[in-house]
Every structure is written in C-alpha cells, then in structure tokens.
Amino acid sequence: MHAVPTLDSSTLDEAASGAAAGAPVRDLRRVPIHPDNWYPLAWSREVKRGKTHGVHFAGEPIVLARTESGKVFALEDRCAHRQVPLHQGVVDGESIRCGYHGWTYDCSGKCIDVPYLGRERLPNGVRSYPCREVEGLIFVFPGDPALAETKPLPPLASVNDKAYKTRRFGRAVKCHYSFMHENLMDMNHQFLHRRQMGQMRARSLGRRRGEGWVEVDYTFARMEGKQPVGEALVFGQNRSSGGQNDKDVMTIRTEYPYQTLQIRTSDQTLVMNLWIIYVPLDAEQRTNRTFGLLSIRKPGIPGALDLAWPLLVWFTERIFREDREIVEAEQAAHDKQGEDWNHEVFPVINELRDLLRESGATHLTPRGEAHTLKDETWQPLRRVART
Ligand code: FES
Ligand SMILES: [Fe+2]
Structure with a gap:
C-alpha cells in the first residue's frame, strides 16, 4: 500500500x-455503506448475561444474545416460523428460544428444537452473523461471512x-x-x-x-x-x-x-x-x-x-x-x-x-x-x- x-x-x-x-x-x-466490514452494533454492557438485545444494521434487524456462559452471538432478528423478532424471546442456556411457539436456535442460527415436533423434522434456521466482542464493543460482520476472517478488526x-x-x-x-x-x-x-x-x-x-x-x-x-x-x-x-x-x-x-x-x-x-x-x-x-x-x-x-x-x-x-x-x-x-x-x-x-x-x-x-x-x-x- x-x-x-x-x-x-x-x-x-x-x-x-x-x-x-x-x-x-x-x-x-x-x-x-459497504457491509463487508466489522461494525460495532452495541456496547457490551447493553447485552446482559442471559438476555437478548435487538439492534439494526442498515435496516437489517439483528438480535444479539449473551448466553449463560457469557458468550455473545448474532442472528437475524426474525423467527423462521412467523417472523416475529427473536429479541422478544428468551435465552435458554446457549441458545435463543422464540417467544411465540418456542422454536429454538443455536449460535449458528440452526433450529435445534421445535417443542411440538420430533427432532428428525426440524425446519431451516435463521441467518447468523460473525460476531466478536472486543474492548466493550460487540462487532458484527453484516456482509459476506466468508470474508469476515480476512478482514481484521x-x-x-x-x-x-x-x-x-x-x-x-x-x-x-x-x-x-x-x-x-x-x-x-x-x-x-x-x-x-x-x-x-x-x-x-x-x-x-x-x-x-x-x-x-x-x-x-x-x-x-x-x-x-x-x-x-x-x-x-x-x-x-x-x-x-x-x-x-x-x-x-x-x-x-x-x-x-x-x-x-x-x-x-x-x-x-x-x-x-x-x-x-x-x-x-x-x-x-x-x-x-x-x-x-x-x-x-x-x-x-x-x-x-x-x-x-x-x-x-x-x-x-x-x-x-x-x-x-x-x-x-x-x-x-x-x-x-x-x-x-x-x-x-x-x-x-x-x-x-x-x-x-x-x-x-x-x-x-x-x-x-x-x-x-x-x-x-x-x-x-x-x-x-x-x-
Ligand atoms: S413465531 Fe417463532 S416459534 Fe412461532
Ligand atoms: Fe465539530
């Protein structure tokens, strides 16, 4: 350069x-703005342990969740079932459970439980975003996830x-x-x-x-x-x-x-x-x-x-x-x-x-x-x- x-x-x-x-x-x-960069979407203190926190990037609703172990992850803030915001749901261990019918998503957005369906019939999940917590800021990579590793914070x-x-x-x-x-x-x-x-x-x-x-x-x-x-x-x-x-x-x-x-x-x-x-x-x-x-x-x-x-x-x-x-x-x-x-x-x-x-x-x-x-x-x- x-x-x-x-x-x-x-x-x-x-x-x-x-x-x-x-x-x-x-x-x-x-x-x-170009989405293929790391953007802070919240301060760490806004995302409490065991809680969800809804944010936006350029109109995209994103839910941040801090699990019981303290880890933060970011998913599309939209349940795959009926599209209600996942931030209205609850953190359940290391996953988010939608507040409506209880569909549950892990940190990769995969649907891991539908309380009234068998495990073999689970539907598709929601989009997940690369997410990192540094110096009191929660950074999300809203663009092509394949590029996240190539871009430094x-x-x-x-x-x-x-x-x-x-x-x-x-x-x-x-x-x-x-x-x-x-x-x-x-x-x-x-x-x-x-x-x-x-x-x-x-x-x-x-x-x-x-x-x-x-x-x-x-x-x-x-x-x-x-x-x-x-x-x-x-x-x-x-x-x-x-x-x-x-x-x-x-x-x-x-x-x-x-x-x-x-x-x-x-x-x-x-x-x-x-x-x-x-x-x-x-x-x-x-x-x-x-x-x-x-x-x-x-x-x-x-x-x-x-x-x-x-x-x-x-x-x-x-x-x-x-x-x-x-x-x-x-x-x-x-x-x-x-x-x-x-x-x-x-x-x-x-x-x-x-x-x-x-x-x-x-x-x-x-x-x-x-x-x-x-x-x-x-x-x-x-x-x-x-x-
Ligand atoms: S709308 Fe989320 S579980 Fe039904
Ligand atoms: Fe100024």
Missing part, C-alpha cells in the same frame, strides 16, 4: 476531482494503554454517515464551535491518500482570547492567543469505514487518540449510531485527569451537540432538495467524498450481499426482493 503524497491547495479546480469527464457522479448521500484508539484514559460515547444522529466523516475531517468549521472554543484558526498542512484511506494534518492557532479549560484537557495545553505558539499536529484519517483523530505534540507524544464509526441504522441510511473511543494521555500528576474528567465530558458533549445539530440540518436540506447540491471547495473533503463513493456499495440485497462500483456501472439504490 503506497501513500500518494499530494500538495494541498485551496484552488477550486480540484472541486470535481474523481469524476471522469461526462461520467455520472453518484449522489454520495445515497451510497450505502480495527485498532481501537489507546484503550489498552495504561498511559491513557478512554471515554466511550455514542449517540444516534439523523444523517447519512458521509456527513459525519466530512464534519470531522473538515476542521475549517471551527466557527461553529466559537462559543466553546473561542476564535481558533485551523491550518491544513497537507494531505495523503492511499488504497482505502485519506488523511490530513492540521495545526491550530488561537486568534483571540484565552484557552478554555475543557479545550486544554482535550486538545492539549498552553495555547494562548496570538497564533504563534502552536506546534501540535492533528491528523484526521478516514480508513474506510472507520475514522481516527490523533493529536501529537512537537516531541511526537500522542496526547489524544480518537477512534470513531458511524453505523447506519435504517435501510435508507438516513440515521446512524455513532460509537466513539476517545483516549486522552494522562498528565504527570496522578489522578489529575480523573478529577478533570467530568469537565472533559461536559465540554466534549457540547461540541458534539453542535456537530450533531449542523449535520442533521445538512441532511434535512439534502432531503428537501432531493439531491446533492454540495459546493465543496476544500480539496481534502473532495478526496474524502471520492473515497466514500468508491468504497461504498451500489446496493445491498436483504441478505447483505454487496455490489461495488468495481463490479458494475452505477445504478440507483434499489431494494431487491427477498427470495
């Missing part, structure tokens, strides 16, 4: 990058490093996942956060692109006023006004379908490490559930970060709320217009948009099979009848 170094520029002529002359450009807001911020304290956060946001990627990568939206951050100016140092990823570096300068305490905790300390002294570099990377944001000081210490993913919930992919892990390097004074933690939570929540409101407004505008009128002028965001278009699926079948641009020419998102 080779990075393709490119010079950053603010010229407008790259705004249409990626679109071959005359070729139709897909409306990014209608590009389904992503590195999750600095959750395993004792030098860091990690905040886990998440929320549902009413927008297509692409707006979320653009929002985090485009640091030229500091104006939105002026009430929280004061007057900051981001300077893009350059961008890089490789197979399946794009990243950009920024530095920040405070143009006016004092650094708020909450910001000092999250973004590093001692940024006074004047715009001269800032040496910290922020790198934001979309490595499809995940996103990271890292801040390093001039001596290369990683002071902040964020991993985040936006999982589509509905079939139209107009709502996503965000799962984020924010690791902050502990300062030299023991316990100082723990003390400051509530302030950090409060500060980050206020920032996220502003981001959520604005991306939901973008989605609402798109829906009203019925198409993408986006006039993007920042080259890295155009590269990101190309990456998300190319990496997405053209459409999904209800069984999660994906088609990509590489397979065929573009066609609009359509529902494929269930067979």
